Amino acid sequence: MFERQWKNYKGLAIMLIIGLIVGVAGGKLTFDSASQVQTNSVVSSNEGWVPPGQLDQAYMFASGGQSGNMVVFGIPSMRILKTIPVFDPFPDTGYGFTPATKKMLGKYTWGDAHHPVMSQTKGTYDGQFVWVNDKANDRIGQVDLRTFTTTQILNVPNLMGLHSLSTDPESKYLFTASEFSAPVANGKPNYAPLNTWGHQYYGVAACVNTNREGLKAGQPGKMGLDYEMLLPPYDYDLASVGKADSAGYVFYTSYNSEEATTDLEKNSTKFDRDLTLFMDYKAAQKLIDAGKYDAIINGVKVIDPRKHPGIAWLLPIPKNPHGVDVSPDGKWICYSSKLDPVVTVISMDKLKQAIAHKDYEKTTWGLPVIKWQDVQEAQIPVGVGPLHTQFDNQGYAYTSLFVESAVTKWQLGTWKVIDKQPVNYNVGHVAVAGGDSEHPFGHWLVALDKMSLNRFLPVGPGYPVTEQLFDISKGPKMQLVNEAPSDREPHYATIIPANLIHPLNVYPKDTARPNSTWNEAQAKVVRNGKEVKVYMTAVRSHFVPDNIEVNQGDHVDLYLTNIEQQPNITHGLAISKYNINLAADPGETVRASFTADKAGTFPFYCTDFCSALHEEMMGYLLVKPHS
Amino acid sequence: MNTFWQPKRLLALGAALAFALSMTLKLWGMTLTSTFYYNGLHLNIFATKVTGDLHELNILNHYIGMMNIDNSLPEFHWIPIVFAAVIMISLIPAIWPKRGILIGATILNLLGLGIMGGDFYYRLYEYGHDFAPDAAIQVPGFTPKIMGNYMLANFHVQTGFGFGGLTIVIGVVLLCAAIFSKDGNPVKKDSGNSIVKKDHDRVANVEKHEDAKPV
Ligand SMILES: [Cu+2]
Numbered sequence: 058m059f060e061r062q063w064k065n066y067k068g069l070a071i072m073l074i075i076g077l078i079v080g081v082a083g084g085k086l087t088f089d090s091a092s093q094v095q096t097n098s099v100v101s102s103n104e105g106w107v108p109p110g111q112l113d114q115a116y117m118f119a120s121g122g123q124s125g126n127m128v129v130f131g132i133p134s135m136r137i138l139k140t141i142p143v144f145d146p147f148p149d150t151g152y153g154f155t156p157a158t159k160k161m162l163g164k165y166t167w168g169d170a171h172h173p174v175m176s177q178t179k180g181t182y183d184g185q186f187v188w189v190n191d192k193a194n195d196r197i198g199q200v201d202l203r204t205f206t207t208t209q210i211l212n213v214p215n216l217m218g219l220h221s222l223s224t225d226p227e228s229k230y231l232f233t234a235s236e237f238s239a240p241v242a243n244g245k246p247n248y249a250p251l252n253t254w255g256h257q258y259y260g261v262a263a264c265v266n267t268n269r270e271g272l273k274a275g276q277p278g279k280m281g282l283d284y285e286m287l288l289p290p291y292d293y294d295l296a297s298v299g300k301a302d303s304a305g306y307v308f309y310t311s312y313n314s315e316e317a318t319t320d321l322e323k324n325s326t327k328f329d330r331d332l333t334l335f336m337d338y339k340a341a342q343k344l345i346d347a348g349k350y351d352a353i354i355n356g357v358k359v360i361d362p363r364k365h366p367g368i369a370w371l372l373p374i375p376k377n378p379h380g381v382d383v384s385p386d387g388k389w390i391c392y393s394s395k396l397d398p399v400v401t402v403i404s405m406d407k408l409k410q411a412i413a414h415k416d417y418e419k420t421t422w423g424l425p426v427i428k429w430q431d432v433q434e435a436q437i438p439v440g441v442g443p444l445h446t447q448f449d450n451q452g453y454a455y456t457s458l459f460v461e462s463a464v465t466k467w468q469l470g471t472w473k474v475i476d477k478q479p480v481n482y483n484v485g486h487v488a489v490a491g492g493d494s495e496h497p498f499g500h501w502l503v504a505l506d507k508m509s510l511n512r513f514l515p516v517g518p519g520y521p522v523t524e525q526l527f528d529i530s531k532g533p534k535m536q537l538v539n540e541a542p543s544d545r546e547p548h549y550a551t552i553i554p555a556n557l558i559h560p561l562n563v564y565p566k567d568t569a570r571p572n573s574t575w576n577e578a579q580a581k582v583v584r585n586g587k588e589v590k591v592y593m594t595a596v597r598s599h600f601v602p603d604n605i606e607v608n609q610g611d612h613v614d615l616y617l618t619n620i621e622q623q624p625n626i627t628h629g630l631a632i633s634k635y636n637i638n639l640a641a642d643p644g645e646t647v648r649a650s651f652t653a654d655k656a657g658t659f660p661f662y663c664t665d666f667c668s669a670l671h672e673e674m675m676g677y678l679l680v681k682p683h684s
Numbered sequence: 685m686n687t688f689w690q691p692k693r694l695l696a697l698g699a700a701l702a703f704a705l706s707m708t709l710k711l712w713g714m715t716l717t718s719t720f721y722y723n724g725l726h727l728n729i730f731a732t733k734v735t736g737d738l739h740e741l742n743i744l745n746h747y748i749g750m751m752n753i754d755n756s757l758p759e760f761h762w763i764p765i766v767f768a769a770v771i772m773i774s775l776i777p778a779i780w781p782k783r784g785i786l787i788g789a790t791i792l793n794l795l796g797l798g799i800m801g802g803d804f805y806y807r808l809y810e811y812g813h814d815f816a817p818d819a820a821i822q823v824p825g826f827t828p829k830i831m832g833n834y835m836l837a838n839f840h841v842q843t844g845f846g847f848g849g850l851t852i853v854i855g856v857v858l859l860c861a862a863i864f865s866k867d868g869n870p871v872k873k874d875s876g877n878s879i880v881k882k883d884h885d886r887v888a889n890v891e892k893h894e895d896a897k898p899v
């Protein structure tokens with residue numbers, strides 16, 4: 058009913074491209090003549106105010122972008138509660154200083170975290186885990202919400218630019234794909250000249266099994282790759298796993314159906330519609346279960362969907378689509394096109410019919426192409442530069458408009474635009490509490506804005522980003538109630554009511570834990586040739602033992618147990634000039650492993666201001682020279 | 685039945701029960717509250733054990749060199765024995781409800797309870813005075829009040845008896861009540877009543893019997 062033909066919009070397209078550029082540079086400009094340039098400010102509301110000593114209503118887990126971590130906000134205060142390191146070393150918590158966390162991080166010193174995904178049970182956020190992707194190094198991190206720590210980082214081979222991440226209503230699987238197509242090669246460098254694009258380069262989708270059942274608090278995760286699927290060499294942007302009516306399908310967006318390998322800005326924006334992909338993952342799983350995969354590449358079972366009809370299809374969606382979001386009832390698949398001012402809604406019902414009748418437009422790259430005219434339900438004129446959509450619990454959808462710096466609220470079913478509010482500025486994702494699940498909680502929406510010009514005290518030429526909180530529970534209008542700056546740059550966030558999160562407040566005393574020491578009388582140094590093991594306790598305000606002597610060249614394994622059981626009493630252990638920095642929360646055992654290659658006298662001390670005699674909580678590591 | 689369950693027996697038995705309850709209930713407790721410990725740190729003394737935030741209290745107490753509070757104290761071996769004795773002694777007059785026996789039992793029990801109380805007070809004094817000489821913080825000796833509400837450095841301290849303390853008092857009161865029970869020879873009174881009642885029953889039976897007679 059809102060169908061638009063691209064030819065009518067050529068003029069607009071040029072404006073949009075300029076708009077993207079100007080929008081990024083200037084922020085506040087909009088192109089919709091009906092709306093004016095606006096600045097948003099809080100309208101006599103104290104809803105965002107949480108008095109000192111009172112607790113927030115919800116948690117927001119925001120990805121840290123190139124900061125490689127996850128930032129936890131309180132809603133509605135927008136106070137930052139914690140930074141959870143995922144892909145970066147983080148001295149605050151000793152992350153990346155212990156053998157276990159070093160091993161998880163591997164050889165990389167950063168990651169690019171975009172999409173945090175909350176675990177679900179029966180289509181509802183269950184508050185157990187958050188998973189997040191690393192676009193730079195193709196990894197998935199798992200954060201345990203009992204400890205608020207990263208418990209696994211899974212390397213995903215064969216794909217480049219692991220960007221999207223989405224889970225099914227039971228969080229059995231995570232689906233992702235390559236944003237950048239690349240050659241796929243088994244056990245050798247994936248080199249191929251760019252002019253081999255059409256036959257040596259592939260997009261790759263991956264299905265990760267979360268294996269999360271029965272994991273104890275803080276226990277290393279068991280995520281594993283179930284299989285991967287070769288895809289046409291497009292750039293796969295976002296993913297959304299189906300639910301309810303669309304359960305069993307995964308929808309991806311992709312740009313660059315043009316298969317450009319250079320100057321994508323111009324060359325990947327030529328077609329009116331890009332070919333996006335969706336797959337039937339239950340059918341794919343059946344193939345894998347039957348052992349009918351087509352190859353094992355770098356240890357992963359790989360399916361070539363061209364050889365198995367009924368697994369993957371292509372669906373033409375207008376102009377460089379970015380976000381794809383399935384409505385809570387699973388009936389509507391909503392695509393946001395960066396270069397078309399509409400959200401395109403696909404009917405799952407009609408899609409199923411098209412698949413059943415095998416009535417396809419053509420075959421491209423060996424995959425059937427759906428006749429989009431048969432399945433398109435509506436196009437919502439949301440505004441310029443739509444990126445992502447989230448849903449509330451009352452049948453409304455919220456779409457972010459990057460270029461226009463606004464959020465548009467529209468209604469599912471009637472496809473009417475209800476409200477549009479400006480944001481400051483250039484919003485990427487929006488996050489509604491539970492907004493990507495079958496059962497959204499609604500109430501709060503956060504616009505994750507990329508720019509913050511003039512919103513905060515100036516801090517030099519590098520600006521923070523803005524998180525803007527809207528109350529969406531009070532009638533048709535969205536109301537801005539709070540905002541906060543944060544480090545660059547959260548891409549996406551997941552919001553969950555506070556009562557669904559049940560964190561530990563201490564690690565329970567566990568005398569069976571390997572290498573732990575709970576009694577100062579049992580703290581000791583054990584020497585075996587050049588291997589020295591130190592079993593150390595920390596409690597206010599001393600270490601036992603606090604004088605350790607080793608010989609130059611000895612290898613030292615130091616196990617530090619914080620024997621406190623009082624919440625909040627963390628002890629650290631820093632060894633001067635040895636680059637050792639541990640942090641042990643109450644009841645935790647952490648390990649430092651190093652070779653004492655520098656002779657001399659090295660003080661060690663507690664880094665957490667644990668007590669009045671915190672400074673006195675120190676000792677000496679004496680490293681006796683060779684001769 | 686009524687001849688057996690006379691007040692002296694009942695009161696003595698009640699005392700034994702009260703003392704038995706005291707063995708399982710909290711006898712005395714202390715709560716220390718501060719800004720950080722807003723829920724309070726608790727210390728609960730039972731006849732057989734000490735419970736509460738012992739780990740945390742000991743960590744804090746070590747700064748002033750106080751001895752560890754834990755369940756290795758010898759009291760937790762001998763106090764249950766004394767308690768058992770108090771219970772048994774209370775049961776003697778429940779079997780032989782003679783005033784002399786009651787008085788003897790009460791004196792013995794007060795002696796046993798007194799030893800326990802004295803020992804408790806001595807421990808309070810000892811914990812408040814016998815500090816390790818090399819402690820980080822040197823404080824003058826103190827004895828925590830047995831009942832009260834006061835400040836100790838940055839802590840607000842509340843001390844007082846638990847239900848177990850109350851049941852000890854009840855036990856002693858019951859024993860004393862048994863001694864002074866004026867109902868010195870209730871057996872005869874009871875039997876007198878019974879006879880009257882029995883007579884009445886017999887009359888009733890006779891009447892019934894007569895009713896049943898064939899005409
Ligand atoms: Cu410390």
